[in-house]
Amino acid sequence: xxxxxxxxxxxxxxxxxxxxxxxxxxxxxxxxxxxxxxxxxxxxxxxxxxxxxxxxxxxxxxxxxxxxxxxxxxxxxxxxxxxxxxxxxxxxxxxxxxxxxxxxxxxxxxx
Amino acid sequence: xxxxxxxxxxxxxxxxxxxxxxxxxxxxxxxxxxxxxxxxxxxxxxxxxxxxxxxxxxxxxxxxxxxxxxxxxxxxxxxxxxxxxxxxxxxxxxxxxxxxxxxxxxxxxxx
DNA sequence: GTAGTTGCTACGGAAAGTGTAGCACACGTC
DNA sequence: GACGTGTGCTACACTTTCCGTAGCAACTAC
Numbered sequence: 001x002x003x004x005x006x007x008x009x010x011x012x013x014x015x016x017x018x019x020x021x022x023x024x025x026x027x028x029x030x031x032x033x034x035x036x037x038x039x040x041x042x043x044x045x046x047x048x049x050x051x052x053x054x055x056x057x058x059x060x061x062x063x064x065x066x067x068x069x070x071x072x073x074x075x076x077x078x079x080x081x082x083x084x085x086x087x088x089x090x091x092x093x094x095x096x097x098x099x100x101x102x103x104x105x106x107x108x109x110x111x
Numbered sequence: 112x113x114x115x116x117x118x119x120x121x122x123x124x125x126x127x128x129x130x131x132x133x134x135x136x137x138x139x140x141x142x143x144x145x146x147x148x149x150x151x152x153x154x155x156x157x158x159x160x161x162x163x164x165x166x167x168x169x170x171x172x173x174x175x176x177x178x179x180x181x182x183x184x185x186x187x188x189x190x191x192x193x194x195x196x197x198x199x200x201x202x203x204x205x206x207x208x209x210x211x212x213x214x215x216x217x218x219x220x221x222x
Numbered sequence: 223g224t225a226g227t228t229g230c231t232a233c234g235g236a237a238a239g240t241g242t243a244g245c246a247c248a249c250g251t252c
Numbered sequence: 253g254a255c256g257t258g259t260g261c262t263a264c265a266c267t268t269t270c271c272g273t274a275g276c277a278a279c280t281a282c
Contacts (some may be wrong), residue, residue, distance in 0.1 A: 007216035018146070019212035028144045030238095030270075033135045046229050058270045061230060071219060077230085086218055093211055096204045101130035105118035107197055108182060141239070141269095157260050167240045172261060186260085 005029075005066055026070060031055050031063050033094070036083070039073065040091055043082035116140075116177055137181060142166050142174050143207070147194070150184065151202055152195035 005026040008018035027033050031053055038044060038052045050060045064081060067073035072087035083091055116137040118130035129134045138144050142164055149155060161171045175192060178184035183198035194202060 006219055007212065008220065019216035020209050021145075023208060023212040023215065024144045024148055028139065028141055030139055030141075033139045034132075037131070037135055045227090047227085056273090057230070058232090058272090059270060061271095064229095072217075077228095080228095086215060087209065090215070093207050097134060098131050100200065100204055101118065101134040104134065104181075104197060104201075105130035107121065108117055154259085158258085167242090168261070168264090169241090170239055174240095175260095188259095191259095 006070060026066060029063065029066070031059060032067065035060070035063055035067065036072065036087065036091060036094065039081060039083050039087070040095075043079035045080040049081060078110060117181060136162035137177060140174065142170060146171070146174055146178065147198065147202060147205065150192060150194050150198070151206070152188060156191040160192060163205065170212070173203065 001046060005022055007022040008017045016046065017029055027036075034053050037103070038049060044052065046057075046060070046064075049064075053060070064073060064075075067087070071084055073081055074084050074087075075081050116133055118133040119128045138147075139151055145164050146160065149160060155163065157168075157171070157175075160175075164171070175184060175186075178198070179186070184192055184194055185195050185198075186192050215216060
């Protein structure tokens with residue numbers, strides 16, 4: 001049983017169906033951001049993905065189901081799980097986080 | 112007892128201390144993204160924040176503690192919880208999600 | 223047939239989140 | 253003094269989510 005996290009349907013704890021809330025809810029679930037991140041370069045097989053992030057198959061499958069329902073990820077029989085065009089658009093917005101996280105780490109290290 | 116999510120210390124399920132992993136781990140916790148989002152315009156009081164997102168005080172407090180430890184959020188006695196300069200930088204990277212989420216919603220609605 | 227890979231599920235125990243109540247402290251007001 | 257109000261935060265029992273391990277069914281290769 002997969003709980004829907006699509007815009008139009010109220011997001012967890014928001015009651016409104018505003019897309020941004022649905023998106024924050026979706027991305028705020030454990031491993032979701034990480035899965036999108038690990039698919040940034042090449043398609044990954046189910047087990048490969050599972051090993052990369054180190055989560056249980058149960059939850060990897062649940063997150064993948066949500067991401068597929070949200071049309072951010074799709075399963076290609078030949079290559080494995082990969083980002084859809086929509087998913088790649090989202091990834092493009094998330095990529096700056098990589099560089100910023102380095103800056104953030106330095107700021108924290110500097111005390 | 113607050114679990115640390117700082118870069119340098121290994122993120123949940125990552126083993127490496129890479130900043131991006133720490134960041135994805137931090138933001139991937141329930142309500143974290145949402146809290147940052149709700150602080151985008153003005154400082155919020157503890158209860159105000161709690162009502163806005165509709166989560167239990169326990170978890171709001173836990174997330175705020177993590178965000179404060181990560182120096183993204185701070186508590187100002189006069190005005191309430193607000194983003195730090197570092198937090199505002201992060202928010203700037205997240206803001207494009209708002210517009211994109213609308214596009215995403217339309218794409219899904221279009222079938 | 224049997225060994226490997228695929229995506230995925232079952233299940234018991236551990237961890238995280240929920241909902242309600244309430245504490246301790248400060249402030250203002252009578 | 254005793255009250256009410258707002259502050260951040262905690263306690264506790266209940267529920268949901270997640271983890272770790274095992275394993276299934278289908279397909280491919282040999």
